[in-house]
Amino acid sequence: MTSKTVLKCFLPWQDQKEEAWLHLMAKSGWRLASFSRSRAYIFEHSQPADLCYRLDASPAQGKALDDYLQSLRAQGWQYLGSRCGWQYFCMPVAGGQLPPPINNHLGKAGKYQRVMMFLVGFLPVMLLWFPLLRRRLGVAMQNILGVIFLLLLAFFIFTTFKIYRRISQLREL
DSSP: EEEEEEEEEOOTTTTHHHHHHHHHHTTTTTEEEEOOSSSSEEEEOOOOOOOEEEEEEOOHHHHHHHHHHHHHHTOOOOOEEEEEEEEEEEEOBTTTBBOOOOSHHHHHOOOOOOOHHHHHHHHHHHHHHHHHHHSSOHHHHHHHHHHHHHHHHHHHHHHHHHHHHHHHHHHOO
């Protein structure tokens, strides 16, 4: 069977976008088979299929994870694997209607909170490291490092805002 590897990056709050992309890949004849450690997706060529993909965040481990997976299998979801804190599932679309999302909004909100706490914890390191490093460099490198610092700070603020919005959306459900 033919396979292909696709390197595609989704930002932490883009779980729905990733699900839609996997759905389109299946419709075009590429079914998700596995993942590589380098954030790449490994697809197997198959007949085009209308498959719904869902990502869920379950911090469960051991027996609790087994019970969680068993309950989703009983609902018809096929477990594909885990990557970066997400559990990946798929299910054939019946009657042209996508199945409802897996109702684990609190689990997803918890995952986003953990990501946000990591970012908040990283902020002091970034705020201290760049000025300390900057003093040891020449003027040209200081300017380059200053631009890099401002870009990273803007990305940090943007990411924190997007994750906060996603947590708020999940809590409203």
